[in-house]
Amino acid sequence: MxxxxxxxxxxxxxxxxxxxxxxxxxxxxxxxxxxxxxxxxxxxxxxxxxxxxxxxxxxxxxxxxxxxxxxxxxxxxxxxxxxxxxxxxxxxxxxxxxxxxxxxxxxxxxxxxxxxxxxxxxxxxxxxxxIDLDKFYNDSWNQFGIIGQSQNMLATYSKIEKASKNDAIVLISGENGTGKELVARAIHYNHKVRSIYPFIPVNCPGIPASLFESELFGHVKGAFTGAVQHRTGFFQAAQKGCLFLDEISELPFELQAKLLRVLQEKEICRVGETQAKKIDARIIAATNKNLAELVEKGLFRQDLFFRLNVITIEIPPLRDREDDIILLAKHFVLKYAEELEKTPPVFTDKAIAALKKYYWPGNVRELENLIHRNLIMNDKNKIDSLNFPDMMKFNIEYDQDLNLSLEEMSKKYVKDVVEQTKGNKAKAIEILKIDRKTLLKKLK
Ligand SMILES: Nc1ncnc2c1ncn2[C@@H]1O[C@H](COP(=O)(O)OP(=O)(O)OP(=O)(O)O)[C@@H](O)[C@H]1O
Ligand SMILES: [Mg+2]
Structure with a gap:
């Protein structure tokens, strides 16, 4: 630890x-x-x-x-x-x-x-x-490579363990790149029975509305112009296994009703066919938006939300898992050093501090890419400065700009943070560690 x-x-x-x-x-x-x-x-x-x-x-x-x-x-x-x-x-x-x-x-x-x-x-x-939790963590360490020992992640492991013991619908929420799909796979592949059947990921916004039924339920030859062959739908492909509905919040409203009906009736009709077929696919949905909020705004169907909201797993953003940042960074160094056949470099204290300080808008994926890039470009045995995106860079550059007064520097810093967070005040407040009132005063 x-x-x-x-x-x-x-x-x-x-x-x-x-x-x-x-x-x-x-x-x-x-x-x-x-x-x-x-x-x-x-x-x-x-x-x-x-x-x-x-x-x-x-x-x-x-x-x-x-x-x-x-x-x-x-x-x-x-x-x-x-x-x-x-x-x-x-x-x-x-x-x-x-x-x-x-x-x-x-x-x-x-x-x-x-x-x-x-x-x-x-x-x-x-x-x-x-004790049980530790067992899960150790067992699945190699299989799924989920890294993290923060309280939040431990809670996630225990939910994964529970979810993998039944067939209930799971709703995973979290910002981009927090590991939603990784968690979904861990649930599926820990399931005693379903794990030997397929895990089928479906990117909801990627399905054109006009093809929704054909893609999800399949169609028979000749069902419509262009249906030159039978097509197996995603539900059928996930039979006995798991259907992972990614970015479910992006599903258009009218399609949400169709999905709901399938989840309720547990049967589908291929396009061009009248006889319904029983389906048995475990559903895991993921979202990077707050579905409850979308329901309130009338952008997501409440009945579908209730249907999905059975086991919920919220994966916290990386910036709220400070200890895990370093653990993950070291893990990715080993991973990519091996892949690139290099000796794994070590982080200097300065690099460690910078990693902890960064806001990580792209979460674990961003961290992984950053380390991967660094290992490709860096031939030293140390990682001293990381090639962070702009937001991080300005943090570092300040250390060297000694011609500014404290007041000027503070002003510039606030302005830059507001710019970098693209006007998202909540984010700016978090980075600056000041309250909303102070921020508004400073902006004036
Ligand atoms: N806890 C973790 N331990 C190790 N690797 C992780 C962890 N979380 C995420 N990753 C890695 O980060 C990358 C992004 O994870 P994943 O695709 O599961 O995120 P996501 O939440 O589905 O992202 P998006 O919202 O963009 O679809 C993957 O390469 C994944 O393996
Ligand atoms: Mg994903």
């Missing part, structure tokens, strides 16, 4: 700073690695950046409550233990906490001993649960 030792990390969430501090001190004495957050919002930020083994959260907090946090954690990270702190006598909150997926609750006020015994018990339980 990356970083320091492998002592467990615990996140304490309480709007009362003193409670946080007391609990922190006690648990630190026991050797745990402690993070604290004073609000649910802070807590989710920490969760997306750090590997956390156990969450200890207060129930009552202003705005979002501990219950909201539990819901969030259970949606995103299955394998974090949760202990809820509830006020004396509020049995109702304890019950709802357990319902939402907390492992345990402790009523306030509690003794150090009570807390510690709950923590120890929980961490032990989590460890027992994790």
């Amino acid at each position: 990356a970083g320091q030792s492998c002592k467990e990390s615990i996140l304490i969430v309480d709007d009362n700073a003193i409670t946080c501090e007391v609990v922190q001190r006690n648990l630190e004495l026991e050797g745990y690695h402690i993070f604290t957050a004073l609000s649910v919002e802070d807590a989710t930020k920490t969760l997306s950046k750090q590997r956390i083994d156990l969450l200890i959260t207060d129930y009552k907090m202003p705005r979002l409550t501990g219950l909201d946090l539990i819901r969030y954690v259970r949606d995103h990270f299955q394998d974090i233990g949760i202990i809820m702190l509830t006020g004396y006598g509020s049995i109702n909150s304890a019950v709802s906490a357990m319902k939402e997926g907390a492992d345990e609750y402790i009523t306030k006020p509690f003794t150090d001993k009570e807390l510690l015994s709950a923590v120890k018990k929980n961490i032990l339980q989590q460890k027992e649960k994790k």
Whole structure:
């Protein structure tokens, strides 16, 4: 594992700073690695950046409550233990906490001993649960080459494992190049029965609307002008295997209805034929857009969305998986060094820092291409400067421009970031680490 030792990390969430501090001190004495957050919002930020083994959260907090946090954690990270702190006598909150997926609750006020015994018990339980996951990770390491040990990826592995044990529809979402197809293949090829049958990827936006039925369901000879031969449709080709519907959000509205009907009825009719045929293909869909949002805007059918939204896997962007960046970079160095028959070069500290700092709009694919290019061009045994696209370059060039005052530099930097993020304020805010108000002020 990356970083320091492998002592467990615990996140304490309480709007009362003193409670946080007391609990922190006690648990630190026991050797745990402690993070604290004073609000649910802070807590989710920490969760997306750090590997956390156990969450200890207060129930009552202003705005979002501990219950909201539990819901969030259970949606995103299955394998974090949760202990809820509830006020004396509020049995109702304890019950709802357990319902939402907390492992345990402790009523306030509690003794150090009570807390510690709950923590120890929980961490032990989590460890027992994790063994299976490690097995999956090791088994499939070579087969699929999915790399990553961030909390987010561990949660993804556990979902892959679950999904590969049944035939439910899976919806994978994530930005471009985050590994959606890789995950879809991992699910399919881990399936005991289906894995020996084909995995058929279909790029939804690539199918012309007029040929949709013929491509997906097939046609018989003479069904229409140009149908000079029988054609097997994608559904038929994926029989007993898996049909991967990529970029499903791009499917035109009227075709969404046709797809929905097939998913409901589980049978298709080839074009030019009247007799329906049973189909048995597992469906995995992928999208780089937020389908729920498209539904709200009326751009995606709600009924189809509900049908697809059974097992959902959200793959986070690479910039939110800081530890995985280096792991992946090293993996791609080995991969392409072998392919190019070169000695694998090592990264200098400067290159490592640059890799971590970059925004990675193209995610893992961009990282892979960058390393591949570097290995083709670079004949040294070190990777010192990477040929990043412009956005990265300007970061580096600043280090050398010593004629600007701090104020001028800051202005130029903000302007460049806004330009590079093409006016996407959310992205700019994230890179600049300032809030929206400050950004608007600076833009003025
Ligand atoms: N966790 C990972 N470990 C190793 N390689 C990865 C990982 N994630 C992605 N890749 C690699 O990055 C590239 C892009 O992955 P993939 O095609 O699965 O992404 P995608 O999300 O389907 O992208 P797009 O939205 O552009 O279709 C592939 O070469 C894949 O092997
Ligand atoms: Mg893809």
